[in-house]
Amino acid sequence: MNRRPGFDFHWLAAAACLVALCLAACTRLSTAFPSPVWTPPPSPFPSSTLSPLPPSPLPLFPSSTLLPSSPPLLAQTTAAPLPATETPPSAAPPLAASPKPLRFVYPTPGPAPVSAWRPPLYPVPWAPTLFDHFYLARPIAADQRNWPAADYRYGGVFFEDVVHTGVDIPAPSGTNVLAAGPGKVIWAGYGIYRGINDPTDPYGLAIVIRHDFGYQGSALFTVYGHLDRIDVLIGQHLEAGEVIGISGETGKTTGPHLHFEVRIGNNTYFATRNPELWIAPPQGWGILVGRVMDTGRQLVAGQLIVAADQNGDKWMARSYGDEAVNRDDYYQENLVIGDLPAGTYELSAAYAGVAHRLTIQIQPGMVTAFTFYGREGFVQEFPPLPGADFIPEALP
Numbered sequence: 001m002n003r004r005p006g007f008d009f010h011w012l013a014a015a016a017c018l019v020a021l022c023l024a025a026c027t028r029l030s031t032a033f034p035s036p037v038w039t040p041p042p043s044p045f046p047s048s049t050l051s052p053l054p055p056s057p058l059p060l061f062p063s064s065t066l067l068p069s070s071p072p073l074l075a076q077t078t079a080a081p082l083p084a085t086e087t088p089p090s091a092a093p094p095l096a097a098s099p100k101p102l103r104f105v106y107p108t109p110g111p112a113p114v115s116a117w118r119p120p121l122y123p124v125p126w127a128p129t130l131f132d133h134f135y136l137a138r139p140i141a142a143d144q145r146n147w148p149a150a151d152y153r154y155g156g157v158f159f160e161d162v163v164h165t166g167v168d169i170p171a172p173s174g175t176n177v178l179a180a181g182p183g184k185v186i187w188a189g190y191g192i193y194r195g196i197n198d199p200t201d202p203y204g205l206a207i208v209i210r211h212d213f214g215y216q217g218s219a220l221f222t223v224y225g226h227l228d229r230i231d232v233l234i235g236q237h238l239e240a241g242e243v244i245g246i247s248g249e250t251g252k253t254t255g256p257h258l259h260f261e262v263r264i265g266n267n268t269y270f271a272t273r274n275p276e277l278w279i280a281p282p283q284g285w286g287i288l289v290g291r292v293m294d295t296g297r298q299l300v301a302g303q304l305i306v307a308a309d310q311n312g313d314k315w316m317a318r319s320y321g322d323e324a325v326n327r328d329d330y331y332q333e334n335l336v337i338g339d340l341p342a343g344t345y346e347l348s349a350a351y352a353g354v355a356h357r358l359t360i361q362i363q364p365g366m367v368t369a370f371t372f373y374g375r376e377g378f379v380q381e382f383p384p385l386p387g388a389d390f391i392p393e394a395l396p
């Protein structure tokens with residue numbers, strides 16, 4: 001696959017994601033216990049033995065030893081059992097959790113992030129159709145790398161049972177982290193995962209903002225993890241673009257980056273959406289959204305889709321894992337590749353030993369949708385128009 005000059009971020013990102021996954025797993029487990037102070041659940045899982053490498057699945061836990069010691073793979077954390085309210089997490093919200101063994105698998109290296117330069121972003125809110133909601137600015141300034149790592153997208157599965165519920169934006173420690181939209185700080189500090197002020201919390205120093213606007217009547221939250229420093233206080237109101245802290249590598253991560261999540265309705269790990277459908281794209285660039293199914297028209301996880309432009313540059317993504325991630329209300333996607341320069345692309349996928357292809361146009365500023373039906377291959381189509389019960393939110 002070809003790559004453009006730029007980042008060699010695989011391991012770092014991978015590491016970050018692993019952490020995230022660990023967190024997610026941990027969160028899920030820990031949330032099963034509605035006690036105000038988290039206590040280790042009497043689970044069937046050994047609590048401190050995480051080794052990141054298959055072939056043998058490792059038990060994941062909310063213990064402080066979530067980090068794989070060997071490969072530089074830790075990802076960041078995504079799981080945050082935070083109360084949807086602004087009350088301190090000491091009153092842990094009762095979360096439904098179905099504890100089950102989580103296992104590590106090796107992240108499969110994907111293509112290198114493409115391009116080191118991008119046009120300015122569309123002004124927010126950017127909503128070219130009734131179904132779009134690019135309401136958020138990016139949490140890193142446009143004069144620096146401010147796009148998600150290609151290898152650790154939302155929905156990627158880096159542990160056997162855990163998917164990545166956010167995106168990872170590589171950023172050297174000390175990079176200003178910005179509020180993605182106006183809102184109020186409802187969390188600032190350690191403990192987003194554990195619910196108590198614990199410096200070993202996998203998210204490290206983290207901030208949660210509840211935005212001034214929501215979506216379809218539900219609250220909208222953004223989460224910023226692994227910070228090196230926090231410059232805001234709980235209760236503080238922010239405007240989009242205000243500096244809220246600086247990036248770092250606190251928590252479970254092997255390298256500095258920003259873990260960024262979008263949550264709808266509830267400030268929990270289970271309420272995330274794909275940030276690539278919420279942050280405005282670069283001007284003249286577009287977003288590819290896919291529903292990747294099997295021949296029986298059931299969404300499938302982990303199917304690799306490759307998008308190649310006319311220069312031969314390639315972007316790759318796998319369809320979402322089965323758990324913890326959520327699809328967009330309209331697009332019902334299980335794969336998104338954001339930040340694609342407008343133009344002609346060839347999509348390809350190998351399914352059941354057969355290569356399938358589709359030529360599509362990515363339109364500037366727009367979402368382009370496709371569906372993949374297993375042995376029947378690709379179809380360029382948008383989801384059916386929603387029924388009368390679909391009520392687009394007014395622009396913020």
Ligand SMILES: [Zn+2]
Nearest residue numbers: 020076168259
């Ligand atoms: Zn992450």
